[in-house]
Amino acid sequence: EVQLVESGGGLVKPGGSLILSCAASGFTFSSYSMNWVRQAPGKGLEWVSSISSSTSFKYYADSVKGRFTISRDNAKNSLYLQMNSLRAEDTAVYYCARDPGHYGDYGVLFDYWGQGTLVTVSS
Amino acid sequence: IQLTQSPSFLSASVGDRVTITCRASRAISSYLAWYQQKPGKAPKLLIYAASTLQSGVPSRFSGSGSGTEFTLTISSLQPEDFATYYCQQVNSYPPFGQGTRLEIK
Numbered sequence: 001e002v003q004l005v006e007s008g009g010g011l012v013k014p015g016g017s018l019i020l021s022c023a024a025s026g027f028t029f030s031s032y033s034m035n036w037v038r039q040a041p042g043k044g045l046e047w048v049s050s051i052s053s054s055t056s057f058k059y060y061a062d063s064v065k066g067r068f069t070i071s072r073d074n075a076k077n078s079l080y081l082q083m084n085s086l087r088a089e090d091t092a093v094y095y096c097a098r099d100p101g102h103y104g105d106y107g108v109l110f111d112y113w114g115q116g117t118l119v120t121v122s123s
Numbered sequence: 124i125q126l127t128q129s130p131s132f133l134s135a136s137v138g139d140r141v142t143i144t145c146r147a148s149r150a151i152s153s154y155l156a157w158y159q160q161k162p163g164k165a166p167k168l169l170i171y172a173a174s175t176l177q178s179g180v181p182s183r184f185s186g187s188g189s190g191t192e193f194t195l196t197i198s199s200l201q202p203e204d205f206a207t208y209y210c211q212q213v214n215s216y217p218p219f220g221q222g223t224r225l226e227i228k
Contacts, residue, residue: 045209061217095165107213
């Protein structure tokens with residue numbers, strides 16, 4: 001059974017940093033691109049970042065570019081999101097999500113999602 | 124490319140047939156997916172490639188369209204279908220529509 005379990009969320013002051021983790025199990029983690037998607041309270045879904053299976057390619061939403069860094073450790077079946085210079089508008093539930101690879105390098109889909117971890121940026 | 128869903132809010136009864144529309148600001152071929160999200164839960168992939176049902180999704184869900192106009196249809200609403208639905212363009216950013224909240228009448 002595919003499982004994705006996020007951790008690392010919490011309360012942080014504006015300008016602060018946080019690292020989110022996503023532990024994957026039930027599939028060959030190293031074969032799949034992975035993603036972070038967030039959802040502000042009461043709002044819709046916002047894609048944040050993607051990383052290819054081999055870490056060769058990393059993509060970021062304009063809203064987080066230069067502040068967030070996505071990474072993965074295939075030996076540990078884990079995905080990470082380093083978040084720096086956090087702002088109030090980064091407050092959201094952060095989900096990690098697997099890309100099944102139907103579209104290869106030409107698109108991204110999200111077939112399995114974790115339960116999410118809440119990040120609150122407030123003084 | 125922007126995705127616009129309509130309606131943003133929909134009230135319907137169990138057994139109703141409902142349709143949600145997603146319009147793209149430019150043609151995206153069939154590169155569209157649909158997700159269902161229940162309160163406090165992660166989204167669930169329902170349909171990809173505009174009309175391909177994800178494994179395990181009930182057949183009352185169907186998708187159609189290509190180019191700039193797409194629809195998600197639920198043929199006979201069940202109590203567990205009341206949720207928020209999002210469309211997503213697969214090969215452009217930002218990927219998600221703003222969502223359609225489906226509530227019980």
